[in-house]
Amino acid sequence: MLKVEQITKTFNSGTINEKKALTGLDLHLKAGDFCTVIGGNGAGKSTLLNAIAGVFFVDSGRIIIDGDDVTRSPEHKRAKYIGRVFQDPMMGTAAGMQIEENLAIASRRGKRPTLKWSSQAKEREHFRQMLKMLDLGLEDRLTSKVGLLSGGQRQAITLLMATINQPKLLLLDEHTAALDPKTATKVLEITEKIVSEHHLTTLMITHNMRDALRYGNRLIMLHAGNIIIDVEGEQKQHLDVPDLLKMFEQAAGDEFVSDRMLLG
Amino acid sequence: MGSLVLSTVCQGLLWSVMALGVYLTYRVLDIADLTVEGSFPLGAAVAASLIAGGSSPFWAVLVACLAGMMAGVVTGVLHTKLKIPALLAGILSMIALYSVNLRIMGKANISLLRMETIYTPFNKLGLSNNYAILLTSLIAVIIFMIVLYWFFGTELGAAIRATGYNKQMIRAQGINTDVTIILGLLLSNALVAISGAFVAQSQGYAAVDMGTGTIVIGLASVIIGEVLFGTRDFKNCLLSVVLGSVVYRAVIAFVLYLGLNPNDLKLFTAILVAIALSLPLIKSKLQSVRGSKSC
Ligand SMILES: Nc1ncnc2c1ncn2[C@@H]1O[C@H](COP(=O)(O)OP(=O)(O)OP(=O)(O)O)[C@@H](O)[C@H]1O
Numbered sequence: 217m218l219k220v221e222q223i224t225k226t227f228n229s230g231t232i233n234e235k236k237a238l239t240g241l242d243l244h245l246k247a248g249d250f251c252t253v254i255g256g257n258g259a260g261k262s263t264l265l266n267a268i269a270g271v272f273f274v275d276s277g278r279i280i281i282d283g284d285d286v287t288r289s290p291e292h293k294r295a296k297y298i299g300r301v302f303q304d305p306m307m308g309t310a311a312g313m314q315i316e317e318n319l320a321i322a323s324r325r326g327k328r329p330t331l332k333w334s335s336q337a338k339e340r341e342h343f344r345q346m347l348k349m350l351d352l353g354l355e356d357r358l359t360s361k362v363g364l365l366s367g368g369q370r371q372a373i374t375l376l377m378a379t380i381n382q383p384k385l386l387l388l389d390e391h392t393a394a395l396d397p398k399t400a401t402k403v404l405e406i407t408e409k410i411v412s413e414h415h416l417t418t419l420m421i422t423h424n425m426r427d428a429l430r431y432g433n434r435l436i437m438l439h440a441g442n443i444i445i446d447v448e449g450e451q452k453q454h455l456d457v458p459d460l461l462k463m464f465e466q467a468a469g470d471e472f473v474s475d476r477m478l479l480g
Numbered sequence: 481m482g483s484l485v486l487s488t489v490c491q492g493l494l495w496s497v498m499a500l501g502v503y504l505t506y507r508v509l510d511i512a513d514l515t516v517e518g519s520f521p522l523g524a525a526v527a528a529s530l531i532a533g534g535s536s537p538f539w540a541v542l543v544a545c546l547a548g549m550m551a552g553v554v555t556g557v558l559h560t561k562l563k564i565p566a567l568l569a570g571i572l573s574m575i576a577l578y579s580v581n582l583r584i585m586g587k588a589n590i591s592l593l594r595m596e597t598i599y600t601p602f603n604k605l606g607l608s609n610n611y612a613i614l615l616t617s618l619i620a621v622i623i624f625m626i627v628l629y630w631f632f633g634t635e636l637g638a639a640i641r642a643t644g645y646n647k648q649m650i651r652a653q654g655i656n657t658d659v660t661i662i663l664g665l666l667l668s669n670a671l672v673a674i675s676g677a678f679v680a681q682s683q684g685y686a687a688v689d690m691g692t693g694t695i696v697i698g699l700a701s702v703i704i705g706e707v708l709f710g711t712r713d714f715k716n717c718l719l720s721v722v723l724g725s726v727v728y729r730a731v732i733a734f735v736l737y738l739g740l741n742p743n744d745l746k747l748f749t750a751i752l753v754a755i756a757l758s759l760p761l762i763k764s765k766l767q768s769v770r771g772s773k774s775c
């Protein structure tokens with residue numbers, strides 16, 4: 217479903233601030249893979265997701281989604297393949313618009329907007345049902361402005377928006393990091409439910425090793441712009457946090473230093 | 481007194497079309513677009529030149545509208561494709577339009593006295609000049625509000641509104657924000673130019689300097705409308721802008737009646753807008769002062 221081949225990305229190339237964020241990274245995801253992504257600060261996790269989403273072009277390498285080479289297509293053209301949820305709950309929704317309007321926009325992701333009326337009565341029931349599944353009491357608030365909702369509620373709506381018309385690829389960049397622990401767990405459970413229900417091919421960045429081990433069928437760890445650990449299936453299931461740390465030290469020849477990850 | 485009220489409402493309605501344009505950029509797109517300072521007299525210049533040259537006034541308004549669209553597109557392209565900050569892009573268009581308007585008119589002003597205007601049909605029906613203007617502008621404003629309400633409810637309109645709220649989000653939904661921004665500026669400046677064409681015909685002349693302060697008048701109308709008449713939903717917002725424009729004219733008529741020197745009008749309007757724009761800050765300051773006293 218996703219083929220990332222030898223991609224590199226250097227920021228501020230040729231200046232003293234030069235930063236090699238991705239260094240020839242390879243990643244293949246099969247359809248339905250739910251892959252968690254961990255790694256220290258600055259390891260290149262967000263850069264990887266942004267490169268796939270087309271926020272910027274990679275310096276070299278290829279990105280292929282569902283057989284289509286998208287390496288050179290701009291962000292808004294890749295949107296038809298990709299659903300995205302960002303770390304900041306404010307990023308994924310239009311605050312001044314109603315829940316219903318946000319969902320209506322998302323349900324037409326990747327299509328050219330027409331002069332048809334945006335909010336259709338026949339979609340409303342469908343939206344209501346999906347909101348009900350979130351179990352956050354939002355099903356009766358279709359016409360509320362999204363800006364009035366809590367961070368967790370907004371993040372859950374963003375998740376719905378990202379998955380409403382079953383993307384080929386779902387990209388989650390620490391989408392629960394800004395939430396309190398209880399809400400974060402809730403949003404993660406919703407994530408798992410939606411992903412498994414629709415067999416969505418998913419990349420989920422998290423700073424929490426335990427979450428990375430608990431969710432998904434595959435786990436990769438990034439370090440200095442490349443993948444240094446890649447485990448899946450059985451092998452992943454039997455891992456625990458100390459195992460991961462040991463693997464990291466062997467692979468990177470380095471002590472793992474990230475308080476956020478150990479405490480998470 | 482009655483005729484003063486009538487002409488105040490007329491002015492309010494004629495300029496409210498411009499205020500709707502400013503609302504589209506300032507509130508919907510979240511851009512302060514100074515192009516309007518040039519596209520308002522552009523509309524006036526185009527319409528006046530055509531009418532003086534013998535064209536139908538309705539055709540003149542249509543061409544003025546197209547000219548306004550072009551001005552909006554130029555600013556939009558400067559901003560999105562050439563990455564010039566929106567404020568600066570607007571200033572560049574505004575300055576350029578001054579020369580363009582002079583070119584179009586061939587002189588600093590064009591008189592439309594005793595020419596056929598869009599208000600003439602109602603004159604012919606026996607209405608006095610002011611009533612003809614009132615009726616024509618009222619019909620036009622209602623049509624524009626309906627069209628805007630419809631358009632911003634469509635998929636394309638929703639995409640433009642979402643662009644104003646959150647570019648990142650709408651891009652992730654597959655919308656090219658360059659296109660939505662250019663489209664928003666196009667619509668806005670079309671309305672502003674139409675308003676310029678209306679005003680020129682109502683006052684009987686077009687002048688190259690009649691755009692000075694347009695943006696401030698537009699902002700004043702938008703903000704007064706929002707404060708007095710609310711922002712519950714889009715329908716409400718549109719109506720607030722139009723009513724705000726009328727109230728603004730009433731305020732101006734009132735301070736002139738109190739003896740304000742007409743030369744000080746622009747200063748007065750600027751101060752009014754400055755106060756209105758800082759209202760949220762003043763409110764929160766007052767609240768925090770009150771809050772700290774109570775504990
Ligand atoms: N737009 C940019 N311009 C310059 N440097 C950048 C840019 N984006 C990322 N970087 C740099 O690239 C490196 C990788 O950043 P990235 O955001 O991918 O890390 P990350 O793994 O997501 O880290 P975190 O856990 O802190 O989110 C960092 O050193 C960062 O400073």
Ligand SMILES: [Mg+2]
Nearest residue numbers: 261262263389
């Ligand atoms: Mg990151």
